[in-house]
Amino acid sequence: MSTRAETIEFLTDQLSALPNIRSKQMFGEYALYCDEKVVAFVCDDELFIKPTEEGRAYIGEPEEAPAYPGSKLYYRVSGDRWEDREWLTGLIDTTAAALPLPKPKKPRKPKA
Template sequence: MGTRAETMEFLADQLGALPNIRYRKMFGEYGLYCDEKVVAFICDDELFVKPTDAGRAYIGEPDEAPAYPGSKLYFRVSGDRWEDREWLTGLIDATAAVLPTPTPKATAKRKAPTKRKA
């Protein structure tokens, strides 16, 4: 089915209090980033937050489910919780705070063009 752009825009608006929120379309679905860390996936119009001890403590007893076939379990956040902007922002902020900073990708070095001999 895929996630509708309106769903992603709504979630981004709800999380607008966080300064470094962005999202990116991936494989027909979306990845949600906070401070350049992937904190959640939005698949089939459902929010799946990366599992962390901080997130578990924040939620209490999370509903765990795979974000896509074959994936590990994530914390599935129901649509009614999306309406609570403060709660949702707190969860994403707590999750991002404990995730490691991604390592920068190495850039490929270009070889200098070789000159042809005449």
């Protein structure tokens, strides 16, 4: 099962107070970006937040689960918490602030 487009639309609408929020589809699932940092994954219509100490403090006692088979553990945020726009926005903002900037990509070599 893959994530429905309606799920991503709902989440990005809930997070619309953040100026730099976007999603990117990957292998039938989605990555959520904030300030060009991957802050979460949405897999099988479930939200998985990248783990940070700041995120743990914000959530309290997060439920940890793999986002997909073989992945490391992420903080799973249940659908009922998605309804609280302010709380969800705060969690994503806190997580983004705690994550390092992505490493610049190396330029591709031209094909010979």
